[in-house]
Amino acid sequence: xxxxxxxxxxxxxxxxxxxxxxxxxxxxxxxxxxxxxxxxxxxxxxxxxxxxxxxxxxxxxxxxxxxxxxxxxxxxxxxxxxxxxxxxxxxxxxxxxxxxxxxxxxxxxxxxxxxxxxxxxxxxxxxxxxxxxxxxxxxxxxxxxxxxxxxxxxxxxxxxxxxxxxxxxxxxxxxxxxxxxxxxxxxxxxxxxxxxxxxxxxxxxxxxxxxxxxxxxxxxxxxxxxxxxxxxxxxxxxxxxxxxxxxxxxxxxxxxxxxxxxxxxxxxxxxxxxxxxxxxxxxxxxxxxxxxxxxxxxxxxxxxxxxxxxxxxxxxxxxxxxxxxxxxxxxxxxxxxxxxxxxxx
Amino acid sequence: xxxxxxxxxxxxxxxxxxxxxxxxxxxxxxxxxxxxxxxxxxxxxxxxxxxxxxxxxxxxxxxxxxxxxxxxxxxxxxxxxxxxxxxxxxxxxxxxxxxxxxxxxxxxxxxxxxxxxxxxxxxxxxxxxxxxxxxxxxxxxxxxxxxxxxxxxxxxxxxxxxxxxxxxxxxxxxxxxxxx
Numbered sequence: 001x002x003x004x005x006x007x008x009x010x011x012x013x014x015x016x017x018x019x020x021x022x023x024x025x026x027x028x029x030x031x032x033x034x035x036x037x038x039x040x041x042x043x044x045x046x047x048x049x050x051x052x053x054x055x056x057x058x059x060x061x062x063x064x065x066x067x068x069x070x071x072x073x074x075x076x077x078x079x080x081x082x083x084x085x086x087x088x089x090x091x092x093x094x095x096x097x098x099x100x101x102x103x104x105x106x107x108x109x110x111x112x113x114x115x116x117x118x119x120x121x122x123x124x125x126x127x128x129x130x131x132x133x134x135x136x137x138x139x140x141x142x143x144x145x146x147x148x149x150x151x152x153x154x155x156x157x158x159x160x161x162x163x164x165x166x167x168x169x170x171x172x173x174x175x176x177x178x179x180x181x182x183x184x185x186x187x188x189x190x191x192x193x194x195x196x197x198x199x200x201x202x203x204x205x206x207x208x209x210x211x212x213x214x215x216x217x218x219x220x221x222x223x224x225x226x227x228x229x230x231x232x233x234x235x236x237x238x239x240x241x242x243x244x245x246x247x248x249x250x251x252x253x254x255x256x257x258x259x260x261x262x263x264x265x266x267x268x269x270x271x272x273x274x275x276x277x278x279x280x281x282x283x284x285x286x287x288x289x290x291x292x293x294x295x296x297x298x299x300x301x302x303x304x305x306x307x308x309x310x311x312x313x314x315x316x317x318x319x320x321x322x323x324x325x326x327x328x329x330x331x332x333x334x335x336x337x338x339x340x341x342x343x344x345x
Numbered sequence: 346x347x348x349x350x351x352x353x354x355x356x357x358x359x360x361x362x363x364x365x366x367x368x369x370x371x372x373x374x375x376x377x378x379x380x381x382x383x384x385x386x387x388x389x390x391x392x393x394x395x396x397x398x399x400x401x402x403x404x405x406x407x408x409x410x411x412x413x414x415x416x417x418x419x420x421x422x423x424x425x426x427x428x429x430x431x432x433x434x435x436x437x438x439x440x441x442x443x444x445x446x447x448x449x450x451x452x453x454x455x456x457x458x459x460x461x462x463x464x465x466x467x468x469x470x471x472x473x474x475x476x477x478x479x480x481x482x483x484x485x486x487x488x489x490x491x492x493x494x495x496x497x498x499x500x501x502x503x504x505x506x507x508x509x510x511x512x513x514x515x516x517x518x519x520x521x522x523x524x525x
Contacts, residue, residue, distance in 0.1 A: 015505065068508040069501055088511045116515070122460055123514040125468075125483035132382035134396065138374045138403045142367045 005033040010040065011066050064088075075102050083113050087120040154306050158316065158331065161299045165318040165329045165342075295319040295330055365410040365418060373418040374403060380419075380485060381426045387480050388430055390469065398433060402426040423485070424495045427477065434473065460518075467517035475510040478503055 005013050013030050016022050022030060034040060067073075067085040073094060078086055086103055089095050095103065107114050295317035297303060307314045312334040321327030327342035365373070381402060385395040402425045406413065413421050468476055477496060481487045487495070489503045496503070 015502070064508050064512055065505045068505045084512060084515065085508070088508050091511065092507065116519075119515045119518045120511065122464065122518055123511050125464065125479070126461060127484065128383065128461075130379060130383035130386060132378040132396075132399060134400070135374055135378050138378060138400065139371050140367050140407060142371060 005029055007037075015065055073099065075099055075106075078103070078106055080110065080113065083107075083110075084116060084120070087117055091120055091124060150309065154302075154310075157299065157302050157306075161302075161316055161318070162329060162331070164298065165327075294325075295328075363414060365413045365415045367410075369415040369418070370407060370410045373406070373415075373422065377419055377422050378403070381422055383484060384423065384480055385426060385430060387465070387468065387484070388473075388476060389433075394433065398426060398429045401429050405429075420491060420495060423481070427495055430477075431473075463518065463521050464514065467514045470517060471510055471513055474498075475506045475513070478506045479510045479514075482507055 010030075010033060013022065013026070013033075017027065017030050063082070064085055067082065067089075073086070073089055075086065083106075086095070090100055090103060107117055296319065297315070297317050299316060303314045303316050313332065314334075315332040316330070318329040319325075319327050321342050328340050329342075331338045378399065382395055382399050385398045386392055389395055389398070402422060405425050406418075406422060468479070471479070474496070478492050478498075481492045481495065489500045489507075492498070492503045493500045498506075
């Protein structure tokens with residue numbers, strides 16, 4: 001440590017202590033000095049003035065520092081040596097109106113110091129305009145700000161589109177289910193239809209075994225046909241015209257004839273019995289998933305408008321499920337992507 | 346819908362503007378670019394270097410603009426500019442006189458009257474920290490606490506440095522014997 005800390009030079013150490021310029025030894029020495037002089041303890045970073053400004057040139061800087069750190073300025077100590085400090089305080093706006101007046105009165109009484117006052121006024125930098133020539137390089141491209149209601153409407157439109165897509169999937173799934181009987185229903189139908197089919201076969205027997213439309217062979221329609229169009233006593237009834245036409249179409253097909261020995265021709269599959277009906281199996285693996293190229297955008301005008309307004313690419317596509325492929329939807333807003341695979345038909 | 350609205354708010358496209366959006370950033374450029382440029386030019390006395398520092402300052406602010414409150418843009422800009430300035434000064438090991446200063450000074454202050462010209466000469470004799478606080482005080486009108494925030498000093502230190510700077514400037518003017 002260069003010198004001991006005393007009451008004459010502690011202010012300089014104080015400033016260095018605040019700025020962190022003291023060595024570890026000096027810090028401890030200064031803290032020990034403060035402990036010995038508790039009335040010099042720092043309160044809110046302000047150092048109370050206890051020592052008047054020294055006349056020694058070496059401590060001139062510390063004198064102004066002491067003055068600057070005063071919590072309140074007192075003009076009772078105003079003299080030729082420290083008038084600069086008060087002039088600086090005046091330029092910094094730290095004097096009250098009364099104190100300013102008192103200072104001016106002192107300057108009138110001491111005209112030799114008026115030059116100092118004028119020079120101190122000159123130390124303020126005047127407002128000077130300097131134009132930065134490359135502001136256009138700093139400016140960022142601005143995204144259009146849209147009102148909150150617009151964003152809400154856009155979100156609502158997207159939600160409605162999603163609901164419609166889900167609605168398609170849900171409605172079609174329900175309709176499919178209503179058209180397609182469950183396994184229990186199929187079994188019941190099979191039991192109900194078994195006798196009628198035998199009856200049909202018996203009734204049509206006239207030497208040649210003419211096969212009625214097989215209950216199981218052509219699938220659903222024939223099952224319902226047999227069930228709907230045979231009375232409990234198995235007496236055939238008159239068919240509706242639509243069914244007649246359908247039956248005529250089916251009868252256009254070459255009617256297979258039995259062999260002479262009564263056996264079925266080789267190209268005619270044997271009727272499937274109840275126990276032979278395979279259970280329905282669902283497979284998620286053998287169904288192809290629709291790609292976004294195979295989907296279409298049902299709200300293209302809306303997405304176009306939104307894209308233009310938000311300056312962000314917006315894409316929405318959906319597709320109905322088919323027997324071969326699953327449906328679903330695809331939504332993209334900027335970098336945000338949402339997709340959903342629906343159920344098969 | 347909630348996610349979409351939150352996303353748009355966060356990017357400053359709609360609704361609340363707690364943080365700087367692009368529009369507010371551009372407003373800050375138009376309002377404060379000249380001030381930042383003036384501050385740096387007065388410090389470095391080098392327009393080309395000042396241009397680099399200004400661009401770097403705004404680039405850094407743009408990177409973090411969505412975390413900066415719009416009403417604190419000015420102080421954030423000056424803080425960033427000050428730190429850039431300090432980094433540049435350290436890197437290039439500059440003192441009160443800079444490389445290229447003599448050729449640049451006449452260009453920088455050519456429009457000033459005599460007293461202000463001399464004052465700018467006096468400014469260059471000050472230590473960097475005193476130069477900073479005086480420029481922030483006189484050109485930008487910052488209070489001591491605001492200058493303290495920018496320079497990471499205490500308010501007392503700012504006050505002391507301003508007093509020292511004024512004293513030094515007055516002494517320089519007295520030596521030149523210029524009277525207003």
